[in-house]
Amino acid sequence: MLKIDEYMNLPYRLEIVPDVDEGGFVASYPELVGCISCGETIESAIANILDAKRTWLETAIEENIDIPLPESDNNYSGQFKLRIPKSLHRALAERSKAEGISMNQYCLYLLARNDALLIKK
Numbered sequence: 001m002l003k004i005d006e007y008m009n010l011p012y013r014l015e016i017v018p019d020v021d022e023g024g025f026v027a028s029y030p031e032l033v034g035c036i037s038c039g040e041t042i043e044s045a046i047a048n049i050l051d052a053k054r055t056w057l058e059t060a061i062e063e064n065i066d067i068p069l070p071e072s073d074n075n076y077s078g079q080f081k082l083r084i085p086k087s088l089h090r091a092l093a094e095r096s097k098a099e100g101i102s103m104n105q106y107c108l109y110l111l112a113r114n115d116a117l118l119i120k121k
Contacts, residue, residue: 001067007057012070016045031068032056 002010012029019026019038027049028036037052039045060067084092096106 001061004054004057004061007067008054010070012053014046014049016042016049029053029056031070 012031014027015030016025016027018024022038024038024040025042025045026036026038027045029049032053035049035052035056037045037048039048057067059065092107093103096103099106101109
């Protein structure tokens with residue numbers, strides 16, 4: 001098991017989202033389940049989540065709870081194969097051609113746009 005400062009320095013993924021109900025921002029470390037905090041500004045949310053992270057890790061160490069290591073982007077190739085209906089394939093090919101970009105670029109744009117919309121909810 002690592003020491004607290006070693007865990008604090010690991011590159012855990014930090015998420016910060018606006019709190020649409022209460023105002024301010026909610027910050028969390030998704031890999032450290034339940035490690036969440038908030039703040040009126042992004043800066044205060046970051047300061048608060050760092051305190052919460054240290055407390056979360058200290059508690060996990062004291063309680064002998066397994067602490068997950070951060071996931072790495074190296075675990076993902078950036079590629080996946082997808083089967084789609086021929087009619088959708090044609091529609092995507094036509095739209096990407098009209099935009100003057102490759103179908104891969106167009107599909108990446110659509111996926112990123114949709115993902116951003118999901119994050120806002």
